[in-house]
Amino acid sequence: MSSLPVLVLNSGSSSIKFAVYEAGNGERRKLHEGAVDGIGTDLGKFWIKDAEGNKLVDQTPALPNRAVAFALVADALHSGDFPAPVAIGHRMVSGGPTVQENQRITPELIDEMESYTAFAPLHTPIAVYIMREALRLFPGIPNFVILDTYFHRTMPEVVTHMPIPPEYAAMGVRRYGAHGISYESIVYQLQPDVPRKLIVAHLGNGASISAIRDGKCLDTSMGLTPTGGIISGTRTGDIDPGVLLFILRKIAETAESASAAADQLETVASKKAGLLGVSELSNDMRDLRDAIKAGNAKARLAVDKFTWTIAKWIGSYVAELGGLDMLVFTGGIGENDIASRAEICAGLGALGIVLDPVRNNVRGEALISAENSPVTVRVIPPAEDLIIVNHVVRLMGA
Numbered sequence: 001m002s003s004l005p006v007l008v009l010n011s012g013s014s015s016i017k018f019a020v021y022e023a024g025n026g027e028r029r030k031l032h033e034g035a036v037d038g039i040g041t042d043l044g045k046f047w048i049k050d051a052e053g054n055k056l057v058d059q060t061p062a063l064p065n066r067a068v069a070f071a072l073v074a075d076a077l078h079s080g081d082f083p084a085p086v087a088i089g090h091r092m093v094s095g096g097p098t099v100q101e102n103q104r105i106t107p108e109l110i111d112e113m114e115s116y117t118a119f120a121p122l123h124t125p126i127a128v129y130i131m132r133e134a135l136r137l138f139p140g141i142p143n144f145v146i147l148d149t150y151f152h153r154t155m156p157e158v159v160t161h162m163p164i165p166p167e168y169a170a171m172g173v174r175r176y177g178a179h180g181i182s183y184e185s186i187v188y189q190l191q192p193d194v195p196r197k198l199i200v201a202h203l204g205n206g207a208s209i210s211a212i213r214d215g216k217c218l219d220t221s222m223g224l225t226p227t228g229g230i231i232s233g234t235r236t237g238d239i240d241p242g243v244l245l246f247i248l249r250k251i252a253e254t255a256e257s258a259s260a261a262a263d264q265l266e267t268v269a270s271k272k273a274g275l276l277g278v279s280e281l282s283n284d285m286r287d288l289r290d291a292i293k294a295g296n297a298k299a300r301l302a303v304d305k306f307t308w309t310i311a312k313w314i315g316s317y318v319a320e321l322g323g324l325d326m327l328v329f330t331g332g333i334g335e336n337d338i339a340s341r342a343e344i345c346a347g348l349g350a351l352g353i354v355l356d357p358v359r360n361n362v363r364g365e366a367l368i369s370a371e372n373s374p375v376t377v378r379v380i381p382p383a384e385d386l387i388i389v390n391h392v393v394r395l396m397g398a
């Protein structure tokens with residue numbers, strides 16, 4: 001296959017990240033990357049950098065809505081200043097029970113994925129909006145959906161099935177997991193020596209952890225939605241369902257309708273909880289570490305809950321895998337927060353996880369376990385764009 005520019009689109013609730021890769025003949029080279037950030041504000045950010053990191057576009061436009069934000073990206077890519085894409089890959093958190101395979105996007109497929117918005121309520125609305133816009137603004141160019149749930153499709157039924165009445169299971173309620181493209185990229189980077197028993201902790205603003213056997217997902221912490229699993233920036237993680245019922249009944253006392261009450265509960269569980277809810281300060285680990293240094297007890301409690309939960313989850317995955325060869329930290333906290341890695345691993349010596357404090361004192365890719373640690377511990381940044389490009393190239397050839 002000759003060289004082709006592939007556009008990767010990765011949208012969040014208030015941002016659209018993008019990158020253009022030159023792909024072909026086994027080569028993957030990033031040409032440009034950029035982002036539109038601050039959708040819904042008067043002072044957004046729009047930037048594009050070349051592969052060397054030089055800023056080619058650096059603007060602070062008003063971004064009243066998604067349409068304005070994505071038009072900036074499309075206009076730049078149509079301007080002739082950047083190579084126009086010949087294919088587009090869209091990251092998608094969940095396509096629900098019926099869209100499990102990475103594939104070419106059609107208007108009907110977008111409608112189908114949109115019908116499962118409840119499975120990733122914070123991510124799906126903007127993702128499907130951008131897919132429709134991309135089909136309109138880049139006519140004739142093939143678009144592909146690359147799913148976070150794809151990596152988790154190998155989980156056995158005992159893991160994916162949830163203990164609920166069958167009528168809800170029939171609606172697709174089960175464990176799907178998230179961050180799958182990140183996990184896939186860690187396994188990809190470990191090739192050809194993928195350890196048999198691997199745990200990867202993706203610790204970012206959203207945090208999850210996966211048990212991976214022979215390169216395939218065995219279990220993951222997020223559930224039907226990214227709100228499940230370990231505590232993260234603004235999300236509860238797994239919690240006694242009675243807590244949600246208690247909060248829902250309180251909300252229902254004043255809510256205008258059942259659906260307004262459900263929306264409020266979602267805001268509580270997904271946007272106001274987690275590190276933010278416990279610390280009453282911030283969902284950002286850097287702020288929490290600063291606050292801890294200043295003696296803030298609530299910030300200390302929030303971070304302790306975070307590290308303690310992850311350590312417990314690692315223990316359960318070691319049991320599930322029947323041992324452990326390697327533990328990998330990734331994501332913004334996993335890559336950069338030296339103290340979180342040390343605190344998570346501090347009590348895990350009995351499982352063969354022993355960090356070297358000097359090796360651990362780094363940010364970015366590193367081997368951080370002690371020389372004699374039975375389990376190898378590494379930090380590996382995710383390479384999600386690369387995985388998306390690889391799938392797009394594979395699907396283009398198919």
Ligand code: AMP
Binds near residue numbers: 205283
């Ligand atoms: P992500 O969602 O992967 O971008 O990760 C975001 C999280 O990484 C936030 O909680 C940040 O505070 C955290 N993070 C990023 N850089 C650092 C750093 N240098 N030290 C500690 N935490 C960091």
